[in-house]
Amino acid sequence: MDRRVFVKSxxxxxxxxxxxxxxxxxxxxxxxxxxxxxxxxxxxxxxRGAADGLNVVVPHGEKAYYDMRPTIAVxxxxxxxxxxxxxxxxxxxxxxxxxxxxxxxxxxAPIHAVGSPSTSRSHFDAQDFMETGTPxxxxxxxxxxxxxxxxxxxxxxxxxxPFRAVAITSQTPRILEGPAETVAMNSLGEFxxxxxxxxxxxxxxxxxxxxxDLIHGTGQEMFDAVKLLRSANPQQYAPRNDAQYPRSQFxxxxxxxxxxxxxxxxxxxxxxxxxxxxxxxxxxxxxxxLAGRLDDFARSLAAFTQDLGDRMNDVLVLTMSxxxxxxxxxxxxxxxxGHATAFFALGGGVKxxxxxxxxxxxxxxxxxxxxxLKLTTDFRTVFSEVAVKHLGATRVEKIFPGYTGGSQEWLxxx
Amino acid sequence: MSILPSVLRSNPLRxxxxxxxxxxxxxxxxxxxxxxxxxxxxxxxxxxxxxxxxDQQIMQVLNRLAFGPRPxxxxxVRAMGVDAWIDRQLHPERIDDTEMNELLARYPLMQQDQxxxxxxxxxxxxxxxxxxxxxxxQQGAQSADLDDLKQARRGRTQLLGEIESARVARxxxxxxxxxxxxxxxxxxxxxxxxxxxxxxxxxxADYDRVIRAHxxxxxxxxxxxVAHSPAMLVYLDNARSRANPRQNTRGAKQDALNENYxxxxxxxxxxxxDGGYTQEDVIEAARALTGWTVRPPAxxxxxxxxxxxxDTGEKVFLGHRLAxxxxxxxxxxxxxILARSPATAHFIAHKLAQRLVxxxxxxxLVEAAARTxxxxxxxxxxxxxxxxxxxxxxxxxxYHTKVKSPFEVVVSAARALGAAxxxxxxxxxxxxxxxxxxxxxxxxxGWPESGDSWMNTGAILNRINFGLAVxxxxxxxxxxxxxxxxxxxxAAPRAAQVDAVVSSILGGAISPDTRKILMSxxxxxxxDAARQAGAPQLTGLxxxxxLALGSPEFQRR
Numbered sequence: 006m007d008r009r010v011f012v013k014s015x016x017x018x019x020x021x022x023x024x025x026x027x028x029x030x031x032x033x034x035x036x037x038x039x040x041x042x043x044x045x046x047x048x049x050x051x052x053r054g055a056a057d058g059l060n061v062v063v064p065h066g067e068k069a070y071y072d073m074r075p076t077i078a079v080x081x082x083x084x085x086x087x088x089x090x091x092x093x094x095x096x097x098x099x100x101x102x103x104x105x106x107x108x109x110x111x112x113x114a115p116i117h118a119v120g121s122p123s124t125s126r127s128h129f130d131a132q133d134f135m136e137t138g139t140p141x142x143x144x145x146x147x148x149x150x151x152x153x154x155x156x157x158x159x160x161x162x163x164x165x166x167p168f169r170a171v172a173i174t175s176q177t178p179r180i181l182e183g184p185a186e187t188v189a190m191n192s193l194g195e196f197x198x199x200x201x202x203x204x205x206x207x208x209x210x211x212x213x214x215x216x217x218d219l220i221h222g223t224g225q226e227m228f229d230a231v232k233l234l235r236s237a238n239p240q241q242y243a244p245r246n247d248a249q250y251p252r253s254q255f256x257x258x259x260x261x262x263x264x265x266x267x268x269x270x271x272x273x274x275x276x277x278x279x280x281x282x283x284x285x286x287x288x289x290x291x292x293x294x295l296a297g298r299l300d301d302f303a304r305s306l307a308a309f310t311q312d313l314g315d316r317m318n319d320v321l322v323l324t325m326s327x328x329x330x331x332x333x334x335x336x337x338x339x340x341x342x343g344h345a346t347a348f349f350a351l352g353g354g355v356k357x358x359x360x361x362x363x364x365x366x367x368x369x370x371x372x373x374x375x376x377x378l379k380l381t382t383d384f385r386t387v388f389s390e391v392a393v394k395h396l397g398a399t400r401v402e403k404i405f406p407g408y409t410g411g412s413q414e415w416l417x418x419x
Numbered sequence: 420m421s422i423l424p425s426v427l428r429s430n431p432l433r434x435x436x437x438x439x440x441x442x443x444x445x446x447x448x449x450x451x452x453x454x455x456x457x458x459x460x461x462x463x464x465x466x467x468x469x470x471x472x473x474d475q476q477i478m479q480v481l482n483r484l485a486f487g488p489r490p491x492x493x494x495x496v497r498a499m500g501v502d503a504w505i506d507r508q509l510h511p512e513r514i515d516d517t518e519m520n521e522l523l524a525r526y527p528l529m530q531q532d533q534x535x536x537x538x539x540x541x542x543x544x545x546x547x548x549x550x551x552x553x554x555x556x557q558q559g560a561q562s563a564d565l566d567d568l569k570q571a572r573r574g575r576t577q578l579l580g581e582i583e584s585a586r587v588a589r590x591x592x593x594x595x596x597x598x599x600x601x602x603x604x605x606x607x608x609x610x611x612x613x614x615x616x617x618x619x620x621x622x623x624a625d626y627d628r629v630i631r632a633h634x635x636x637x638x639x640x641x642x643x644x645v646a647h648s649p650a651m652l653v654y655l656d657n658a659r660s661r662a663n664p665r666q667n668t669r670g671a672k673q674d675a676l677n678e679n680y681x682x683x684x685x686x687x688x689x690x691x692x693d694g695g696y697t698q699e700d701v702i703e704a705a706r707a708l709t710g711w712t713v714r715p716p717a718x719x720x721x722x723x724x725x726x727x728x729x730d731t732g733e734k735v736f737l738g739h740r741l742a743x744x745x746x747x748x749x750x751x752x753x754x755x756i757l758a759r760s761p762a763t764a765h766f767i768a769h770k771l772a773q774r775l776v777x778x779x780x781x782x783x784l785v786e787a788a789a790r791t792x793x794x795x796x797x798x799x800x801x802x803x804x805x806x807x808x809x810x811x812x813x814x815x816x817x818y819h820t821k822v823k824s825p826f827e828v829v830v831s832a833a834r835a836l837g838a839a840x841x842x843x844x845x846x847x848x849x850x851x852x853x854x855x856x857x858x859x860x861x862x863x864x865g866w867p868e869s870g871d872s873w874m875n876t877g878a879i880l881n882r883i884n885f886g887l888a889v890x891x892x893x894x895x896x897x898x899x900x901x902x903x904x905x906x907x908x909x910a911a912p913r914a915a916q917v918d919a920v921v922s923s924i925l926g927g928a929i930s931p932d933t934r935k936i937l938m939s940x941x942x943x944x945x946x947d948a949a950r951q952a953g954a955p956q957l958t959g960l961x962x963x964x965x966l967a968l969g970s971p972e973f974q975r976r
Binding site (some may be wrong): 011045094129133143144146167175176177184187188189190196197199200204207208210211214215218219220221223224226227230336403 | 875
């Protein structure tokens, strides 16, 4: 936490102390116990609609890939709108060019043939399973990101930091549902009381008066949180290093996450999602529909990385999608619901510059149910490695109940 | 920081309210032993002392068996008597509903029957197939097809908007308030999700009709109606559950036994998660229900039993043997067994008591309600009667203690202001923005009945901003301009404004501190600053209303 913010919110804590022993005091402790609050942030980005991993991280060294996708394959490196070669076998979709420097700096690690072991091809179920972290179990009440925070009992001081977990979404996403306090907001600007100063004060007084029940207590925390956000003033952090965020919703959401990180409000877990990946029709190859989505995706991530600069050492971005798409193109020059796909890990702590995951091949007998990229890495393997190594989680069995793969399965990407 | 220190150090509200309840103890009312029209008048019941004052009892029934008072409601309940009012609400068929029929006429899409709606969906499917095929053949503008497709999609959005809007509007305006509360309860208990797949929205209007029809009827009939409803069959995948998986030529899996509905039927709809069933019972229930499916949308999309999908083998379900070689009856037997189980009686009794009385109802109350369930063979009207005429319902610790759900916040605000029902989708959208979209809960467990679950910092903030938006006349469904007497009040002294707002929005009882805050007038300098910041400028009556709707007191019922 930088000193200016400390002084501001420290003063605020003194004012409210004894009235509501709120997180501000714990926040102050947290700042003293720097070792306890690790200052690390995990950013999870969900590509809703099932992103076509085969056209994102392109296996250009695989002949079967070109056989199965006569019109939508991304051309080999060197050809017009061809893939950007990574390692002689895999290449990035040309629209992901903004990510290539991050690969070169070893910040970016693609993970291939990863996903959920559930055979569900329903967006609804599969997203649910990936967010609860429990494939094929529908009764799980909470999301794994929330459990991650809830079972991390070691950090008493950060227990009630209001911005410990933030989703830049209109409603709390499934992945963040659960016992730990989380905030969902469409934008930072929205997290304020929309009233004149004196009315806001009166409303606050209504919550500071009276019984110490849940409503009053939560209301007080909310007013404290709004003040903390205002004093930290994340919007003052204009993008640095000439970072240019796309004006898209996704780009703007990433910018807000970056602002929250830079304003030191105790953000440990952030979430945003982006749609438009359900490319059943006219998916395109090096150009076209998917290329457009990837362009926005890559430029947003590149701007985020550039904007955060050295802070990327404390930040790990993990992208995910509920499943992949069929290896063969369909009759509509698109792809249908498949199985495994590709994720990305990005950050200073990531051992990038390498494609992770065992490649299962695309020959007919190597496909899942004869039609999709086979799964070789359970998404929980990736998530648990990141949770443990990046955020210091200790109780993987609580975060991913029922998951039997241990640390020996980890890919070593962090 | 400019919180008034004097305010902060004064008496807690809770103590004041409790104190009021105590002093009022002298005036406790003795409830009639049993209401005149009870079906069970023969059973002797001892007179019970009600802890709540007469005024509190009126507020209690209006907050729990209705979505909060409208202007004039308190007076009419007082005139009728609390117990007579309850009995009347338990018999919605005796309450005139002409106005609601007129209101519903303003929802043209929703009014269509299931066949017509399913046909509409089939047409959309056909169009989108055509559009996809054409765009696949030739990239670029296929404007005619795409326009068709867009229009069809707009139709779906409009239909869903009507369904959501009607749910909210009826809760705001219907005189059959308990029926609305129970509809809300059962649609949540038997949760379905509009976003399940493209066809689900086309089943929801019918689902709402089906649930309403049985909301105060027999539980077994409600359960059966839900089990036959396309909305549930599709949502929990029973529609595609079948005995014998077929292999297609590419070796891909075809539909087979799907346990989804069988499991939720027990876990969420009847026995409860600890209701004493095993994974074997889940499979047996699912087997018994194979063949319960829906017709293709082009053929009306309604329920159909397909014998060729049914598993005709013998089943043993919860210790009951279902003989081999039967058909649809297997599923009916499963529903019978579940509806008759004491575990179901307890589960339903507990959940109803949670909705109507408190987050943690006493064992005694739950058992009394469960006994009524068993005695009346699951008569919901009588179970509810047991609960809402119990001493616990009228106890002081059950008064004003439930946290409102977002639906209840919005509807009670609209009612408090005497708003005309909003037939646009905007009020329903406000409910969604507060976190509870109608038919928008993805998972089968529904929204929490325990009010506390609705409380978090974001929720409070959204609720406060909702109250401010209402006060600033930014919601068609609930505006200050429709509030009876607003014109006269706007010129009245602040004290009169506060009195009126307290009595109609906050149920009459507030602490001196809350009152003091409501009384304090606007500060011209702060107002200037806010104008620059773009926040709505509230003055006079609107300001009092905005503060009241955003207050902690308004978040409870």
